[in-house]
Amino acid sequence: MNKTVLITGTSRGIGKACVRKFIEQGYEVLAPSHSDMDLSSEESIIKYIHGIIKPVHVLINNAGVNPLGNIGSINFEDGRKLMEVNFWAPVILTNLLAPKMKEQGYGRIVNISSIWSGVAKPGRSIYASSKSAINAFTRTAALEFAPYNVLVNAVAPGYVNTELTKINNTPEQIEIIKNNLPVHRLAEPEEIAELIYFLASDKNTFVTGQTIFADGGYSIL
Numbered sequence: 735m736n737k738t739v740l741i742t743g744t745s746r747g748i749g750k751a752c753v754r755k756f757i758e759q760g761y762e763v764l765a766p767s768h769s770d771m772d773l774s775s776e777e778s779i780i781k782y783i784h785g786i787i788k789p790v791h792v793l794i795n796n797a798g799v800n801p802l803g804n805i806g807s808i809n810f811e812d813g814r815k816l817m818e819v820n821f822w823a824p825v826i827l828t829n830l831l832a833p834k835m836k837e838q839g840y841g842r843i844v845n846i847s848s849i850w851s852g853v854a855k856p857g858r859s860i861y862a863s864s865k866s867a868i869n870a871f872t873r874t875a876a877l878e879f880a881p882y883n884v885l886v887n888a889v890a891p892g893y894v895n896t897e898l899t900k901i902n903n904t905p906e907q908i909e910i911i912k913n914n915l916p917v918h919r920l921a922e923p924e925e926i927a928e929l930i931y932f933l934a935s936d937k938n939t940f941v942t943g944q945t946i947f948a949d950g951g952y953s954i955l
């Protein structure tokens with residue numbers, strides 16, 4: 735039987751690379767666009783999920799937003815929306831889908847966190863908080879569902895060659911970042927998708943509750 739995976743945030747970057755990887759591996763991929771399912775709206779998420787007829791075996795909570803702002807000039811409207819998309823949407827989706835995975839005796843959930851959940855950089859306080867929250871949620875979800883073959887993990891990428899990185903860093907800053915990284919380069923989205931795929935696949939039988947940092951060695955400096 736082909737397994738079905740639901741992936742959020744697939745218009746570009748890591749999400750798009752995940753879609754390619756899962757299709758290549760024979761999965762049926764549900765990749766709702768922003769207009770199919772607005773992750774800042776609980777109503778929109780519930781409506782989309784209730785419209786899915788087949789069982790979902792894998793959930794990849796990938797979509798994220800990252801408006802920068804130093805403390806003292808935080809835009810609270812942006813901050814609340816960030817928490818809705820980066821934290822509450824994965825919680826709502828897990829709340830809706832994990833109990834069904836438990837019933838079917840199989841499930842894999844991978845939450846896309848960030849290196850900024852482990853180390854700090856100015857301007858990212860709310861983003862980092864949302865990603866630390868998702869790491870904590872991952873651990874508790876993993877415990878609650880471990881007895882039912884539902885494994886829940888997080889992947890925390892470092893600097894990836896995506897639009898998000900180009901928006902938040904100038905070309906000059908990206909050159910400096912590359913030189914400072916132990917591997918001297920950014921990750922390609924496909925490299926992050928490989929790790930996500932492993933954690934989400936049948937090959938992962940025993941890893942749960944973990945946040946795996948895929949950052950070219952940045953966080954060990």
Ligand SMILES: NC(=O)c1ccc[n+]([C@@H]2O[C@H](COP(=O)([O-])OP(=O)(O)OC[C@H]3O[C@@H](n4cnc5c(N)ncnc54)[C@H](OP(=O)(O)O)[C@@H]3O)[C@@H](O)[C@H]2O)c1
Nearest residue numbers: 743744745747748768772773774796797798848894896898
């Ligand atoms: N890029 C990096 O270097 C990096 C590093 C660490 C962690 N991450 C994390 O990795 C994940 C993917 O990042 P990325 O850089 O590949 O993606 P990205 O280019 O920032 O794209 C984000 C995706 O999320 C979707 N999205 C945003 N708001 C949404 C909403 N309200 N409802 C539905 N979809 C929404 C976007 O769709 P639309 O375009 O249609 O809005 C887009 O497909 C994120 O969680 C990010 O925080 C990225």
